[in-house]
Amino acid sequence: MFTRTWGERLFDWFNFLFLLLLGLCTLYPFIYVLTLSLMTPADALAMRVNFIPDNPTLASYEKVFAHPYLWQAYFNTIVRTVLGVSLMLLMTSLVAYPLSRRGFSHRGGIMKLLVFSMLFNGGMIPMYLLVKNLGxxxxxxxxxxxxxxxxxxxxxxxxxxxxIPGEIIEAARIDGAGELRIYARIILPLSVPVLAVIALWGAVTHWNAWFDAMLYMHDSDKQVLQLFVRRTVIEEAVSLTPGEELNREAYTPETLKAATIMIVSLPILMVYPFVQRFFVKGVLLGSLKG
Amino acid sequence: MFNRSLAGNLEDRWREYKRNRYLFLLFLPGFALFLLFNYVPLYGIMIAFKEYRVTEGILGSAWAGLEHFNRLLAGEAFLNALRNTIIIALLKMGFGFPAPIALALLLNELRLVWFRRVVQTVTYLPHFFSWVILAGILFVFLGSDGAMNKLVGLFGLERQLWLLEPDYFYGIVVLTDIWQSIGWGSIIYFAALASIDPTLYEAAIADGASRWRRVWHISLPSMMPTIITLFLLQLGNFLTVGFDQIYNLTTATTLEVGEILDTYVLRRLLTMDYELGMAAGLFNSVIGILLVVTANRLVKWYDREQGLW
Amino acid sequence: MKRKKGVRIWGGSAAAVLLACSVGLAGCTSGNGGSNQGGAGTGQNEQTNETSSGTNEERMSIDWMNIPSDLSDESYALNAVEEAFNVDIQYNDIPRADYVQKQQIVLTSGEVPDVMYVLDPNQLFKYVQQGLVAEVPVELIEAHMPGVKQALDSFAPQAWYYTKTDDRNYGIPLMYYNGQFNAKSAWRTDLLEEAGVEGIPQTLDEMEAAFEKLKQIGVYGMNTNGNSYYYAFFTIFGAYGVMPPQWMVKDGKVVNAAIQPEAREALERLADWYSKGYIDPEFVTGKELEQKFVEGKFAYNHSLSLNAFDESNPNSTLNAIKAIKPDGMMEMTPLPVGAEGQQGGWAWGSAGSIYAFGKHLEDEPEKMARIMEMMEQTLTDPETFMQVAVGEEGTHWEYNNPDQPGEGLTFIPPFDDSAKLATEGLKNSFESIFAGMPGPDVIEPFLGARVVEDMEQYNAPVWDIFGKPDVLPSAGKYWGDLTNLKTEVYAQIVRGDKTIEEFDAFVKQWNELGGAELEAEANELYQSVARQ
Incomplete structure (x- = not known):
């Protein structure tokens, strides 16, 4: 550690500066939306975003929180996320584990089936019919x-x-462990980083999903959180109703859009720092040897 | 003779199944779910070859041959859209794909743990904003009085209307794509790096390997299976280049360079025109599968252990 | 030790999830019959029919697919309608942004509702083609909805283009009150004063003179949404007597405004203005128009809402201007006048969307009639309209001046928030979610004389002779390409990327891309209606 060469030090500094700059660039949209959400609509119109609102206000947040379906939608999103991620982790790992074993029959064929499914899909109609027919x-x-x-x-x-080294599995087998035991006691604990990644991906996917809910849910009280964003942010962008220019009530002020985005996204943004601790180097294999 | 070997084969198979029966038990529920939702709906692909009538259903509708493909592939407009799509796809492959790998490696070299975590978290933020929002921010940032022009002014350069110039369009598309997805994309690589046995590094340090050599000989090879897999899978979606992003960044002067297959198809999608949509999807799929199969073979040829199957 | 604990948790939770999953699945499948009635299919409707045809007093059950998407069983409007008309409504509502897509998929899967809101003619015609919607002869509308029929004929005659195809009628067109107004124009009078311009420019020539002076003080003359196929410089085109890309009648023939010589003249002028620096080069993006106007970056804005001028609203454009510049001022002005006295602003016409009936209602005429009668009463009887579409006096709204109902009404908090109002199934735009908008005679009293006056001020609307271009049979095939081409070439000509001479090439390209075919169809449609 103390034998860093001069070049390495230089690299460290450049690396630090580069990542700092990158961090600032990627922080920009977040700060932008956050600031906007704290402004009054008139201020937002008058001076664009200058990072410190002149008259900070929580009015936009209050307005979004006042929406009668917001909490219901929050609840629905949390339910689908928790349920969806649990199911995803369980089912995915159960399918992936046998496929990772060399002796498993038809491995190649199944892999081809998997890849093929990523490239082809039958469109929305058969999918809707399937979901409908399954009740x-x-x-x-x-x-x-x-x-x-x-x-x-x-x-x-x-x-x-x-x-995961094959010797570990062999050793367990010699100790008399069955497949379920190997899966649950060896494979899963050794795979925490990838499980964390899949869980994170799954959580974000579920949290951000709206299309399936829009399609499969017919009742207003079954809708998910993202449909709020969809309605306040996207709706105007994709379909400004003719004549709405005249009727400003129909417009959503930028500040309200920003507050909606913040309210909807913040919980899922907070998940990441917690997931990060599973990425700490070496805790896994290291602990295995202990 | 033939029968005997067949019987023998079956017997071998049976023995194999029997040996793997517990694995199969673990495997089947998830795999059934997978087949149900990924393969049952595939009959919908037929729509691309049919004159779809709601009252007749997908199976009952009359065949239309390749009519919808003729409609899709006709004319110069399609070729223009295809060309633009390929350019953007190649640029995104060339720059967008390696960016998260580089970020993961650079972060891995950071000594300040708290700083690493902060950068990691912050780079992943833009992923959560839809392109409508990000484009709105970019139009301000790159506008005539935007921060970018102020920066450019500091260096005594001329101000530009960045988003109006067709020449800059692809550059902006690629850079903003990296900006939006670099942190998100690097998560999987962090996980790969986290799985590396630290004793490998310790041994390398003991051997006096330089930092660069450790990255090159330990970190990168450990990430290689993940890199190859992601690369192959991304090839499958080669022609899907980010409709939301491009649609939201296009203006009246960049309509031509911003015309990609998705916008081309979208404009031609008449009401309930599932046929054309499916034909376009199938075109993408076929290109994708050709690329994946070829690339997988190349990978296998280089290293038998790698590749998707 | 720590490790082992983690392992056990994993195994445990996995089993729990599996258990929950299987139990839930079973419960869900068995409970489905009851929960799925909202999207009832045709089978169920036939049943309803059998029971309801016997006794007239029976509550009729109606399956309804509609846009507003915040309804629950407790919503005021839903209950008001059910009570007023003694019906049960199975409500299937879909957010606007996704309406078309979901409607198509749901219909495709065989769930055809009794009544459905259809946004645009092209969708209706496709549903007709697919045999999903019932024919509604005009005579039937005349019989059950005489008031509405009359209002449509006088207020929104082009509405019949939206529902008729091959001389058959397939739905009830809606009226669209706001469609008769164009967006408002305004000048920053403080900037005019600063630049030494006397009075507010009225004609194009006066505008040009003012632009030159504004340029001296570093302010652009005008800005517009150049990324929009219809809003780009629309008042300037209006001053030349065209409104690209609307269909218009010229010398007895239907032509498209986008390729007319008048449009070329307007473009020539705009290109000249652009080269002189009168137009914000960023007009192409169409972004941040309002912000730039507030900041005083440009002086003439032609896409403002009425509320922008509202002094009493702290968030209006006017007050935003005053917040950063105390002596800042904007004034609503007439649309610019061209050399031959023409002026005009884009408007959408007073026909709106459509209500269509599911095909199966052809066999249930009494249900169709009942629904039509509901709509008729809602749209023509102000009292009913108030009850089911505006809400309850004292709860949802109150008169501005109880002695003078003609001065309009105001929604009471919390219902002044349109999102809150929407959960009651009500709209502050005065339309019933079950019948659409009534004609002006019913709407205007609610709005109040002053608002109507404001809306009619400086109004020079120009709308497409067909209202919406998608009434033309091949519009779906070509219209997207054509509007794209128009947007791009117009922007290029204004910016000087293309010379005005290239307008002729554009006309040729327009016609080749389907413009000629659409023009032929437009003339055919126009003639066929003229013959009737």
């Missing part, structure tokens, strides 16, 4: 079952499982 319309299962096992997640997980 899942208007039920949270319509939101969590279709995406529970995706080829992408299986392949990523399988790759990580394959990185």
């Amino acid at each position: 899942l319309l208007n039920s949270v299962w319509a939101l969590v079952l279709p995406g529970a096992v995706t080829a992408f997640n299986v392949i990523i997980m399988k790759n990580f499982f394959e990185g």
Whole structure:
């Protein structure tokens, strides 16, 4: 550690500065939306965003929170996220583990099936009919079952499982452990980083999803949080109703849009720092030897 | 003779299944779910070859041959859109794909743990804003009085209307794509780096390997399976280059360079025109599968252990 | 030790999830019959029909697919309608942004509702083609909805283009009150004064003179949304007597304004203005128009709402201007006048969307009639309209001046928030979610004389002779490409990327891309209606 060369020091400094700059660039949109959400509409019109609102106000937040379906939508989103991620982790790892074993039959064929499924899809009509015929319309299962096992997640997980040294599994087998035991006691604990990644991906996907809820849920009180963003932010962008220029009430002020985005996104943004601790180097294999 | 070997084969198979029966038990529920939601709906692909009538259903509708493909592939407008799409796809492959890998490696070299965590978290933020929002921010940032022009002014250069110039369009698309997705994309690589046995590094340091050599000989090879897998999978979506991003960044003067397959198809999608949409999807899929199969073979040829299957 | 604990948690939670999953699945499948009635299919409707045809007093059940998406069983409007008309409404509402897509998929899967809101003619015609919607002969509308029929004929005659195809009528067109107004124009009078311009420019020539003076003080003359196929410089085109890309009648023939010589003249002038620095080069993006106007970056804005001028609203454009510049001022002005006295602003016409009936209602005429009668009463009887579309006096709204109802009404907090109002199934734009907008005679008293007066001020609306271009059979095929081409080439000509001579090439390209075919169809449609 103390034998860093001059070049290495220089690199460290450049690296530090570069990442600092990158961090500032990527922080920009967040700060921008945050500031906007704290401004009055008139201030937002008058001076664009200059990072410190002149008259900071929580009025936009109050307005969004006053929406009668907001809490219901929050609840629905949390339910689908928790349920969806649990199901996804369980099912994906159960499919991925056998595939990571060399002796497993038809491995190649199944992998081809997986990859093929990522490239082709039958469109929305057959999918809607399938969900309908399974009796899942208007039920949270319509939101969590279709995406529970995706080829992408299986392949990523399988790759990580394959990185686990075969000797460990052999040793366990010699000790008399069955497959379920090996899976639960060895494979899963050794794969926490990839499980964390899949969980994070899954959580974000579920949190941000709106299309399936829009399609499969017919009742207003079954809607998810993202539909709020969709309605306040996207709706105007995609379909400004003719004549709305005249009727400003129909417009959503930028400040309200910003507050909606903040309210909807903040919880899922907070998840990441917690997931990060699973990425700490070496705790896993290191602990294995202990 | 033939029968005997067949029987023998079956017997071998059976023995294999029997040996793996517990694995199969673990495997089946998830795999059934996968088949149900990924393969059952595939009959919808037929729509691309049919004159779809709601009352007849997908199976009952009359065949239309390749009519919808003719409609899709006709004319110069398609070629222009295809060319633009390929350019953007190549640029995103060339710059967008390696960016998260580089970020993961650079972060891995950071000594300040708290700083690493902060940068990691912050770089992942833009992923959570839709392109409508990000484009709005970019139009201010790159506008005539925007921060970018102020910066450029500091260096005594001429101000530009960045988003109006067709020449800058692809550059902006690639850079903003990296900006939006670099942190998100690097998560999987952090996980790969976290799985590396630290004793490898310790041994390398003991051997006097330089930092650069450790990255090159330990970090990168450990990430390689993940890199290859992601690369192959991304090839499958080669022609999907980010409709939301491009649609929201395009203006009246960049309509031509910003015309990609998705916008081309969208404009031609008449009401309930599932046929054309499916034909376009199928075109993308076929290109994708050709690329994946070829690339997978190349990977295998280089290293038998790698590749998707 | 720590490790082992983690392992156990994993195994445990996995089993728990699996258990919950299987139990839930079973429960869900068995409970489905009851929960799925909202999107009832045709089978169920037939049943309803059998029971309801016997006794007239029976509450009729109606399956309704609609846009506003904040309804619950407790919503005021839903209950008001059910009570007023003694019906049960199975409500299937879809957010606007996704309406078309979801409607198509739901219809495609065989769930055809009794009544559905259809946004645009092209969708209706496609549903007709697919045999999903019922024919509604005009005579039937005349019989059950005489008041509405009359209002449509006088107020929004082009509405029949939206529902008729091959001489058959397939739905009830809606009236659209706001469609008769164009967006408002305004000048920053403080900037005019600063630049030494006397009075407010009225004609194009006066504008040009003012632009030159504004340029001296570093202010752009005008800005517009150049990224919009219809809003780009629309008042300037209006001053030349065209409104690209609307269909217009010229010498007895239908032509498209986008390729007319008048449009070329307007473009020539705009290109000249641009080269002289009168137009903000960023007009192409169409972004931040309002901000730039407030900041005083440009002086003439032609896409303002009425509320922008509202002094009593702290968030209006006017007050935003005053917040950063105490002596800042903007004034609503007439649309610019061209050399031959023409002026005009884009308007959408007073026909709106459509209500269509599911095909199965052809066999249930009494249900169709009942729904039509509901709509008729809602749209023509102010009292009913108030009850089901505006809300309850004292709860949702109050008169501005109880002695003078003609002065309009105001919504009471919390219902002054349109989102809150929407959860009651009400709209501050005065339309019933179950019948659409009534004609002006019903709406205007609610708005109040002053608002109507304000809206009619400086109004020179120009609308497409068909209202919406998608009534033309091949519009779906070509219109997207054509508007794209128009947006791009117009912007290029104004910016000087293309010379005005290239306008002829544009006309040729327009016609080749389907413009000629659409023009032929437009003439055919126009003639066929003229014959009737």
